[in-house]
Amino acid sequence: MTSNMKTQVDDQMVLLSQYYPGIYDQLIPEQGEVVKPRRRRKKNKADGNSSMMRKRKLSDEQVNLLEQNFGNEHKLESERKDRLASELGLDPRQVAVWFQNRRARWKSKKLEEEYSKLKSQHDSTVLEKCQLESEILKLKEQLSEAEKQINSLVERSDGISSTSPCSSFSMEAMEPHFLGGFGMEGLENVFCLPENNYIHGSLDWMNI
DNA sequence: ATCAGGCATCGGTTACATCA
DNA sequence: CTGATGTAACCGATGCCTGA
Numbered sequence: 524m525t526s527n528m529k530t531q532v533d534d535q536m537v538l539l540s541q542y543y544p545g546i547y548d549q550l551i552p553e554q555g556e557v558v559k560p561r562r563r564r565k566k567n568k569a570d571g572n573s574s575m576m577r578k579r580k581l582s583d584e585q586v587n588l589l590e591q592n593f594g595n596e597h598k599l600e601s602e603r604k605d606r607l608a609s610e611l612g613l614d615p616r617q618v619a620v621w622f623q624n625r626r627a628r629w630k631s632k633k634l635e636e637e638y639s640k641l642k643s644q645h646d647s648t649v650l651e652k653c654q655l656e657s658e659i660l661k662l663k664e665q666l667s668e669a670e671k672q673i674n675s676l677v678e679r680s681d682g683i684s685s686t687s688p689c690s691s692f693s694m695e696a697m698e699p700h701f702l703g704g705f706g707m708e709g710l711e712n713v714f715c716l717p718e719n720n721y722i723h724g725s726l727d728w729m730n731i
Numbered sequence: 732a733t734c735a736g737g738c739a740t741c742g743g744t745t746a747c748a749t750c751a
Numbered sequence: 752c753t754g755a756t757g758t759a760a761c762c763g764a765t766g767c768c769t770g771a
Binding site: 733734735736737738739740741742743744745746747748749750751 | 753754755756757758759760761762763764765766767768769770771
């Protein structure tokens with residue numbers, strides 16, 4: 524075994540022994556499911572010594588130019604990447620990584636915006652629903668009041684003349700289906716009026 | 732048509748710096 | 752000092768393209 528081969532094997536052993544102890548130990552695979560351990564990332568070469576490799580943060584100037592380019596176009600063709608890299612004195616790989624991370628940030632920001640937009644739409648819809656429901660309640664009350672009045676009128680007219688055409692008036696003749704879809708079952712005795720014949724007073728319908 | 736290899740991109744993650 | 756946050760870098764998976 525060459526020393527090179529031994530290094531590779533050692534690396535693998537190290538990697539295998541470094542499965543996230545706290546994380547992967549907790550992962551209990553479902554039956555038949557294979558949990559692939561993630562390879563642990565190498566530490567920065569600068570680790571432990573010298574500030575040589577420590578210059579991780581990009582300068583404001585570099586970031587500004589990168590932002591400017593990102594604003595123009597989110598995708599990065601290799602020609603532009605190389606040009607930018609030499610302009611900024613960076614490795615093309617760094618430029619690619621920056622764009623990659625920037626796209627991810629942009630996407631998550633967009634998702635957040637989309638979420639808050641949907642949330643406010645949802646909130647206003649819920650509010651509208653509440654308003655409509657309370658309106659329905661009010662209308663139900665009005666309706667039952669009107670029914671009471673109708674009944675008393677019918678009773679009175681029955682007493683006056685049993686031959687009156689009005690005495691043959693019957694609620695059962697009305698369409699029973701109309702309000703079912705509005706949670707107003709049981710209110711089938713509502714009159715089905717032609718459009719725009721709105722009822723403003725409790726007894727206005729009598730004049731129609 | 733298909734297969735392998737190269738490359739770009741993505742989602743997820745890690746390491747590190749900075750700040751409150 | 753410490754936890755939270757931001758970000759550069761890495762990893763593995765995937766899809767597309769191209770040449771054999």
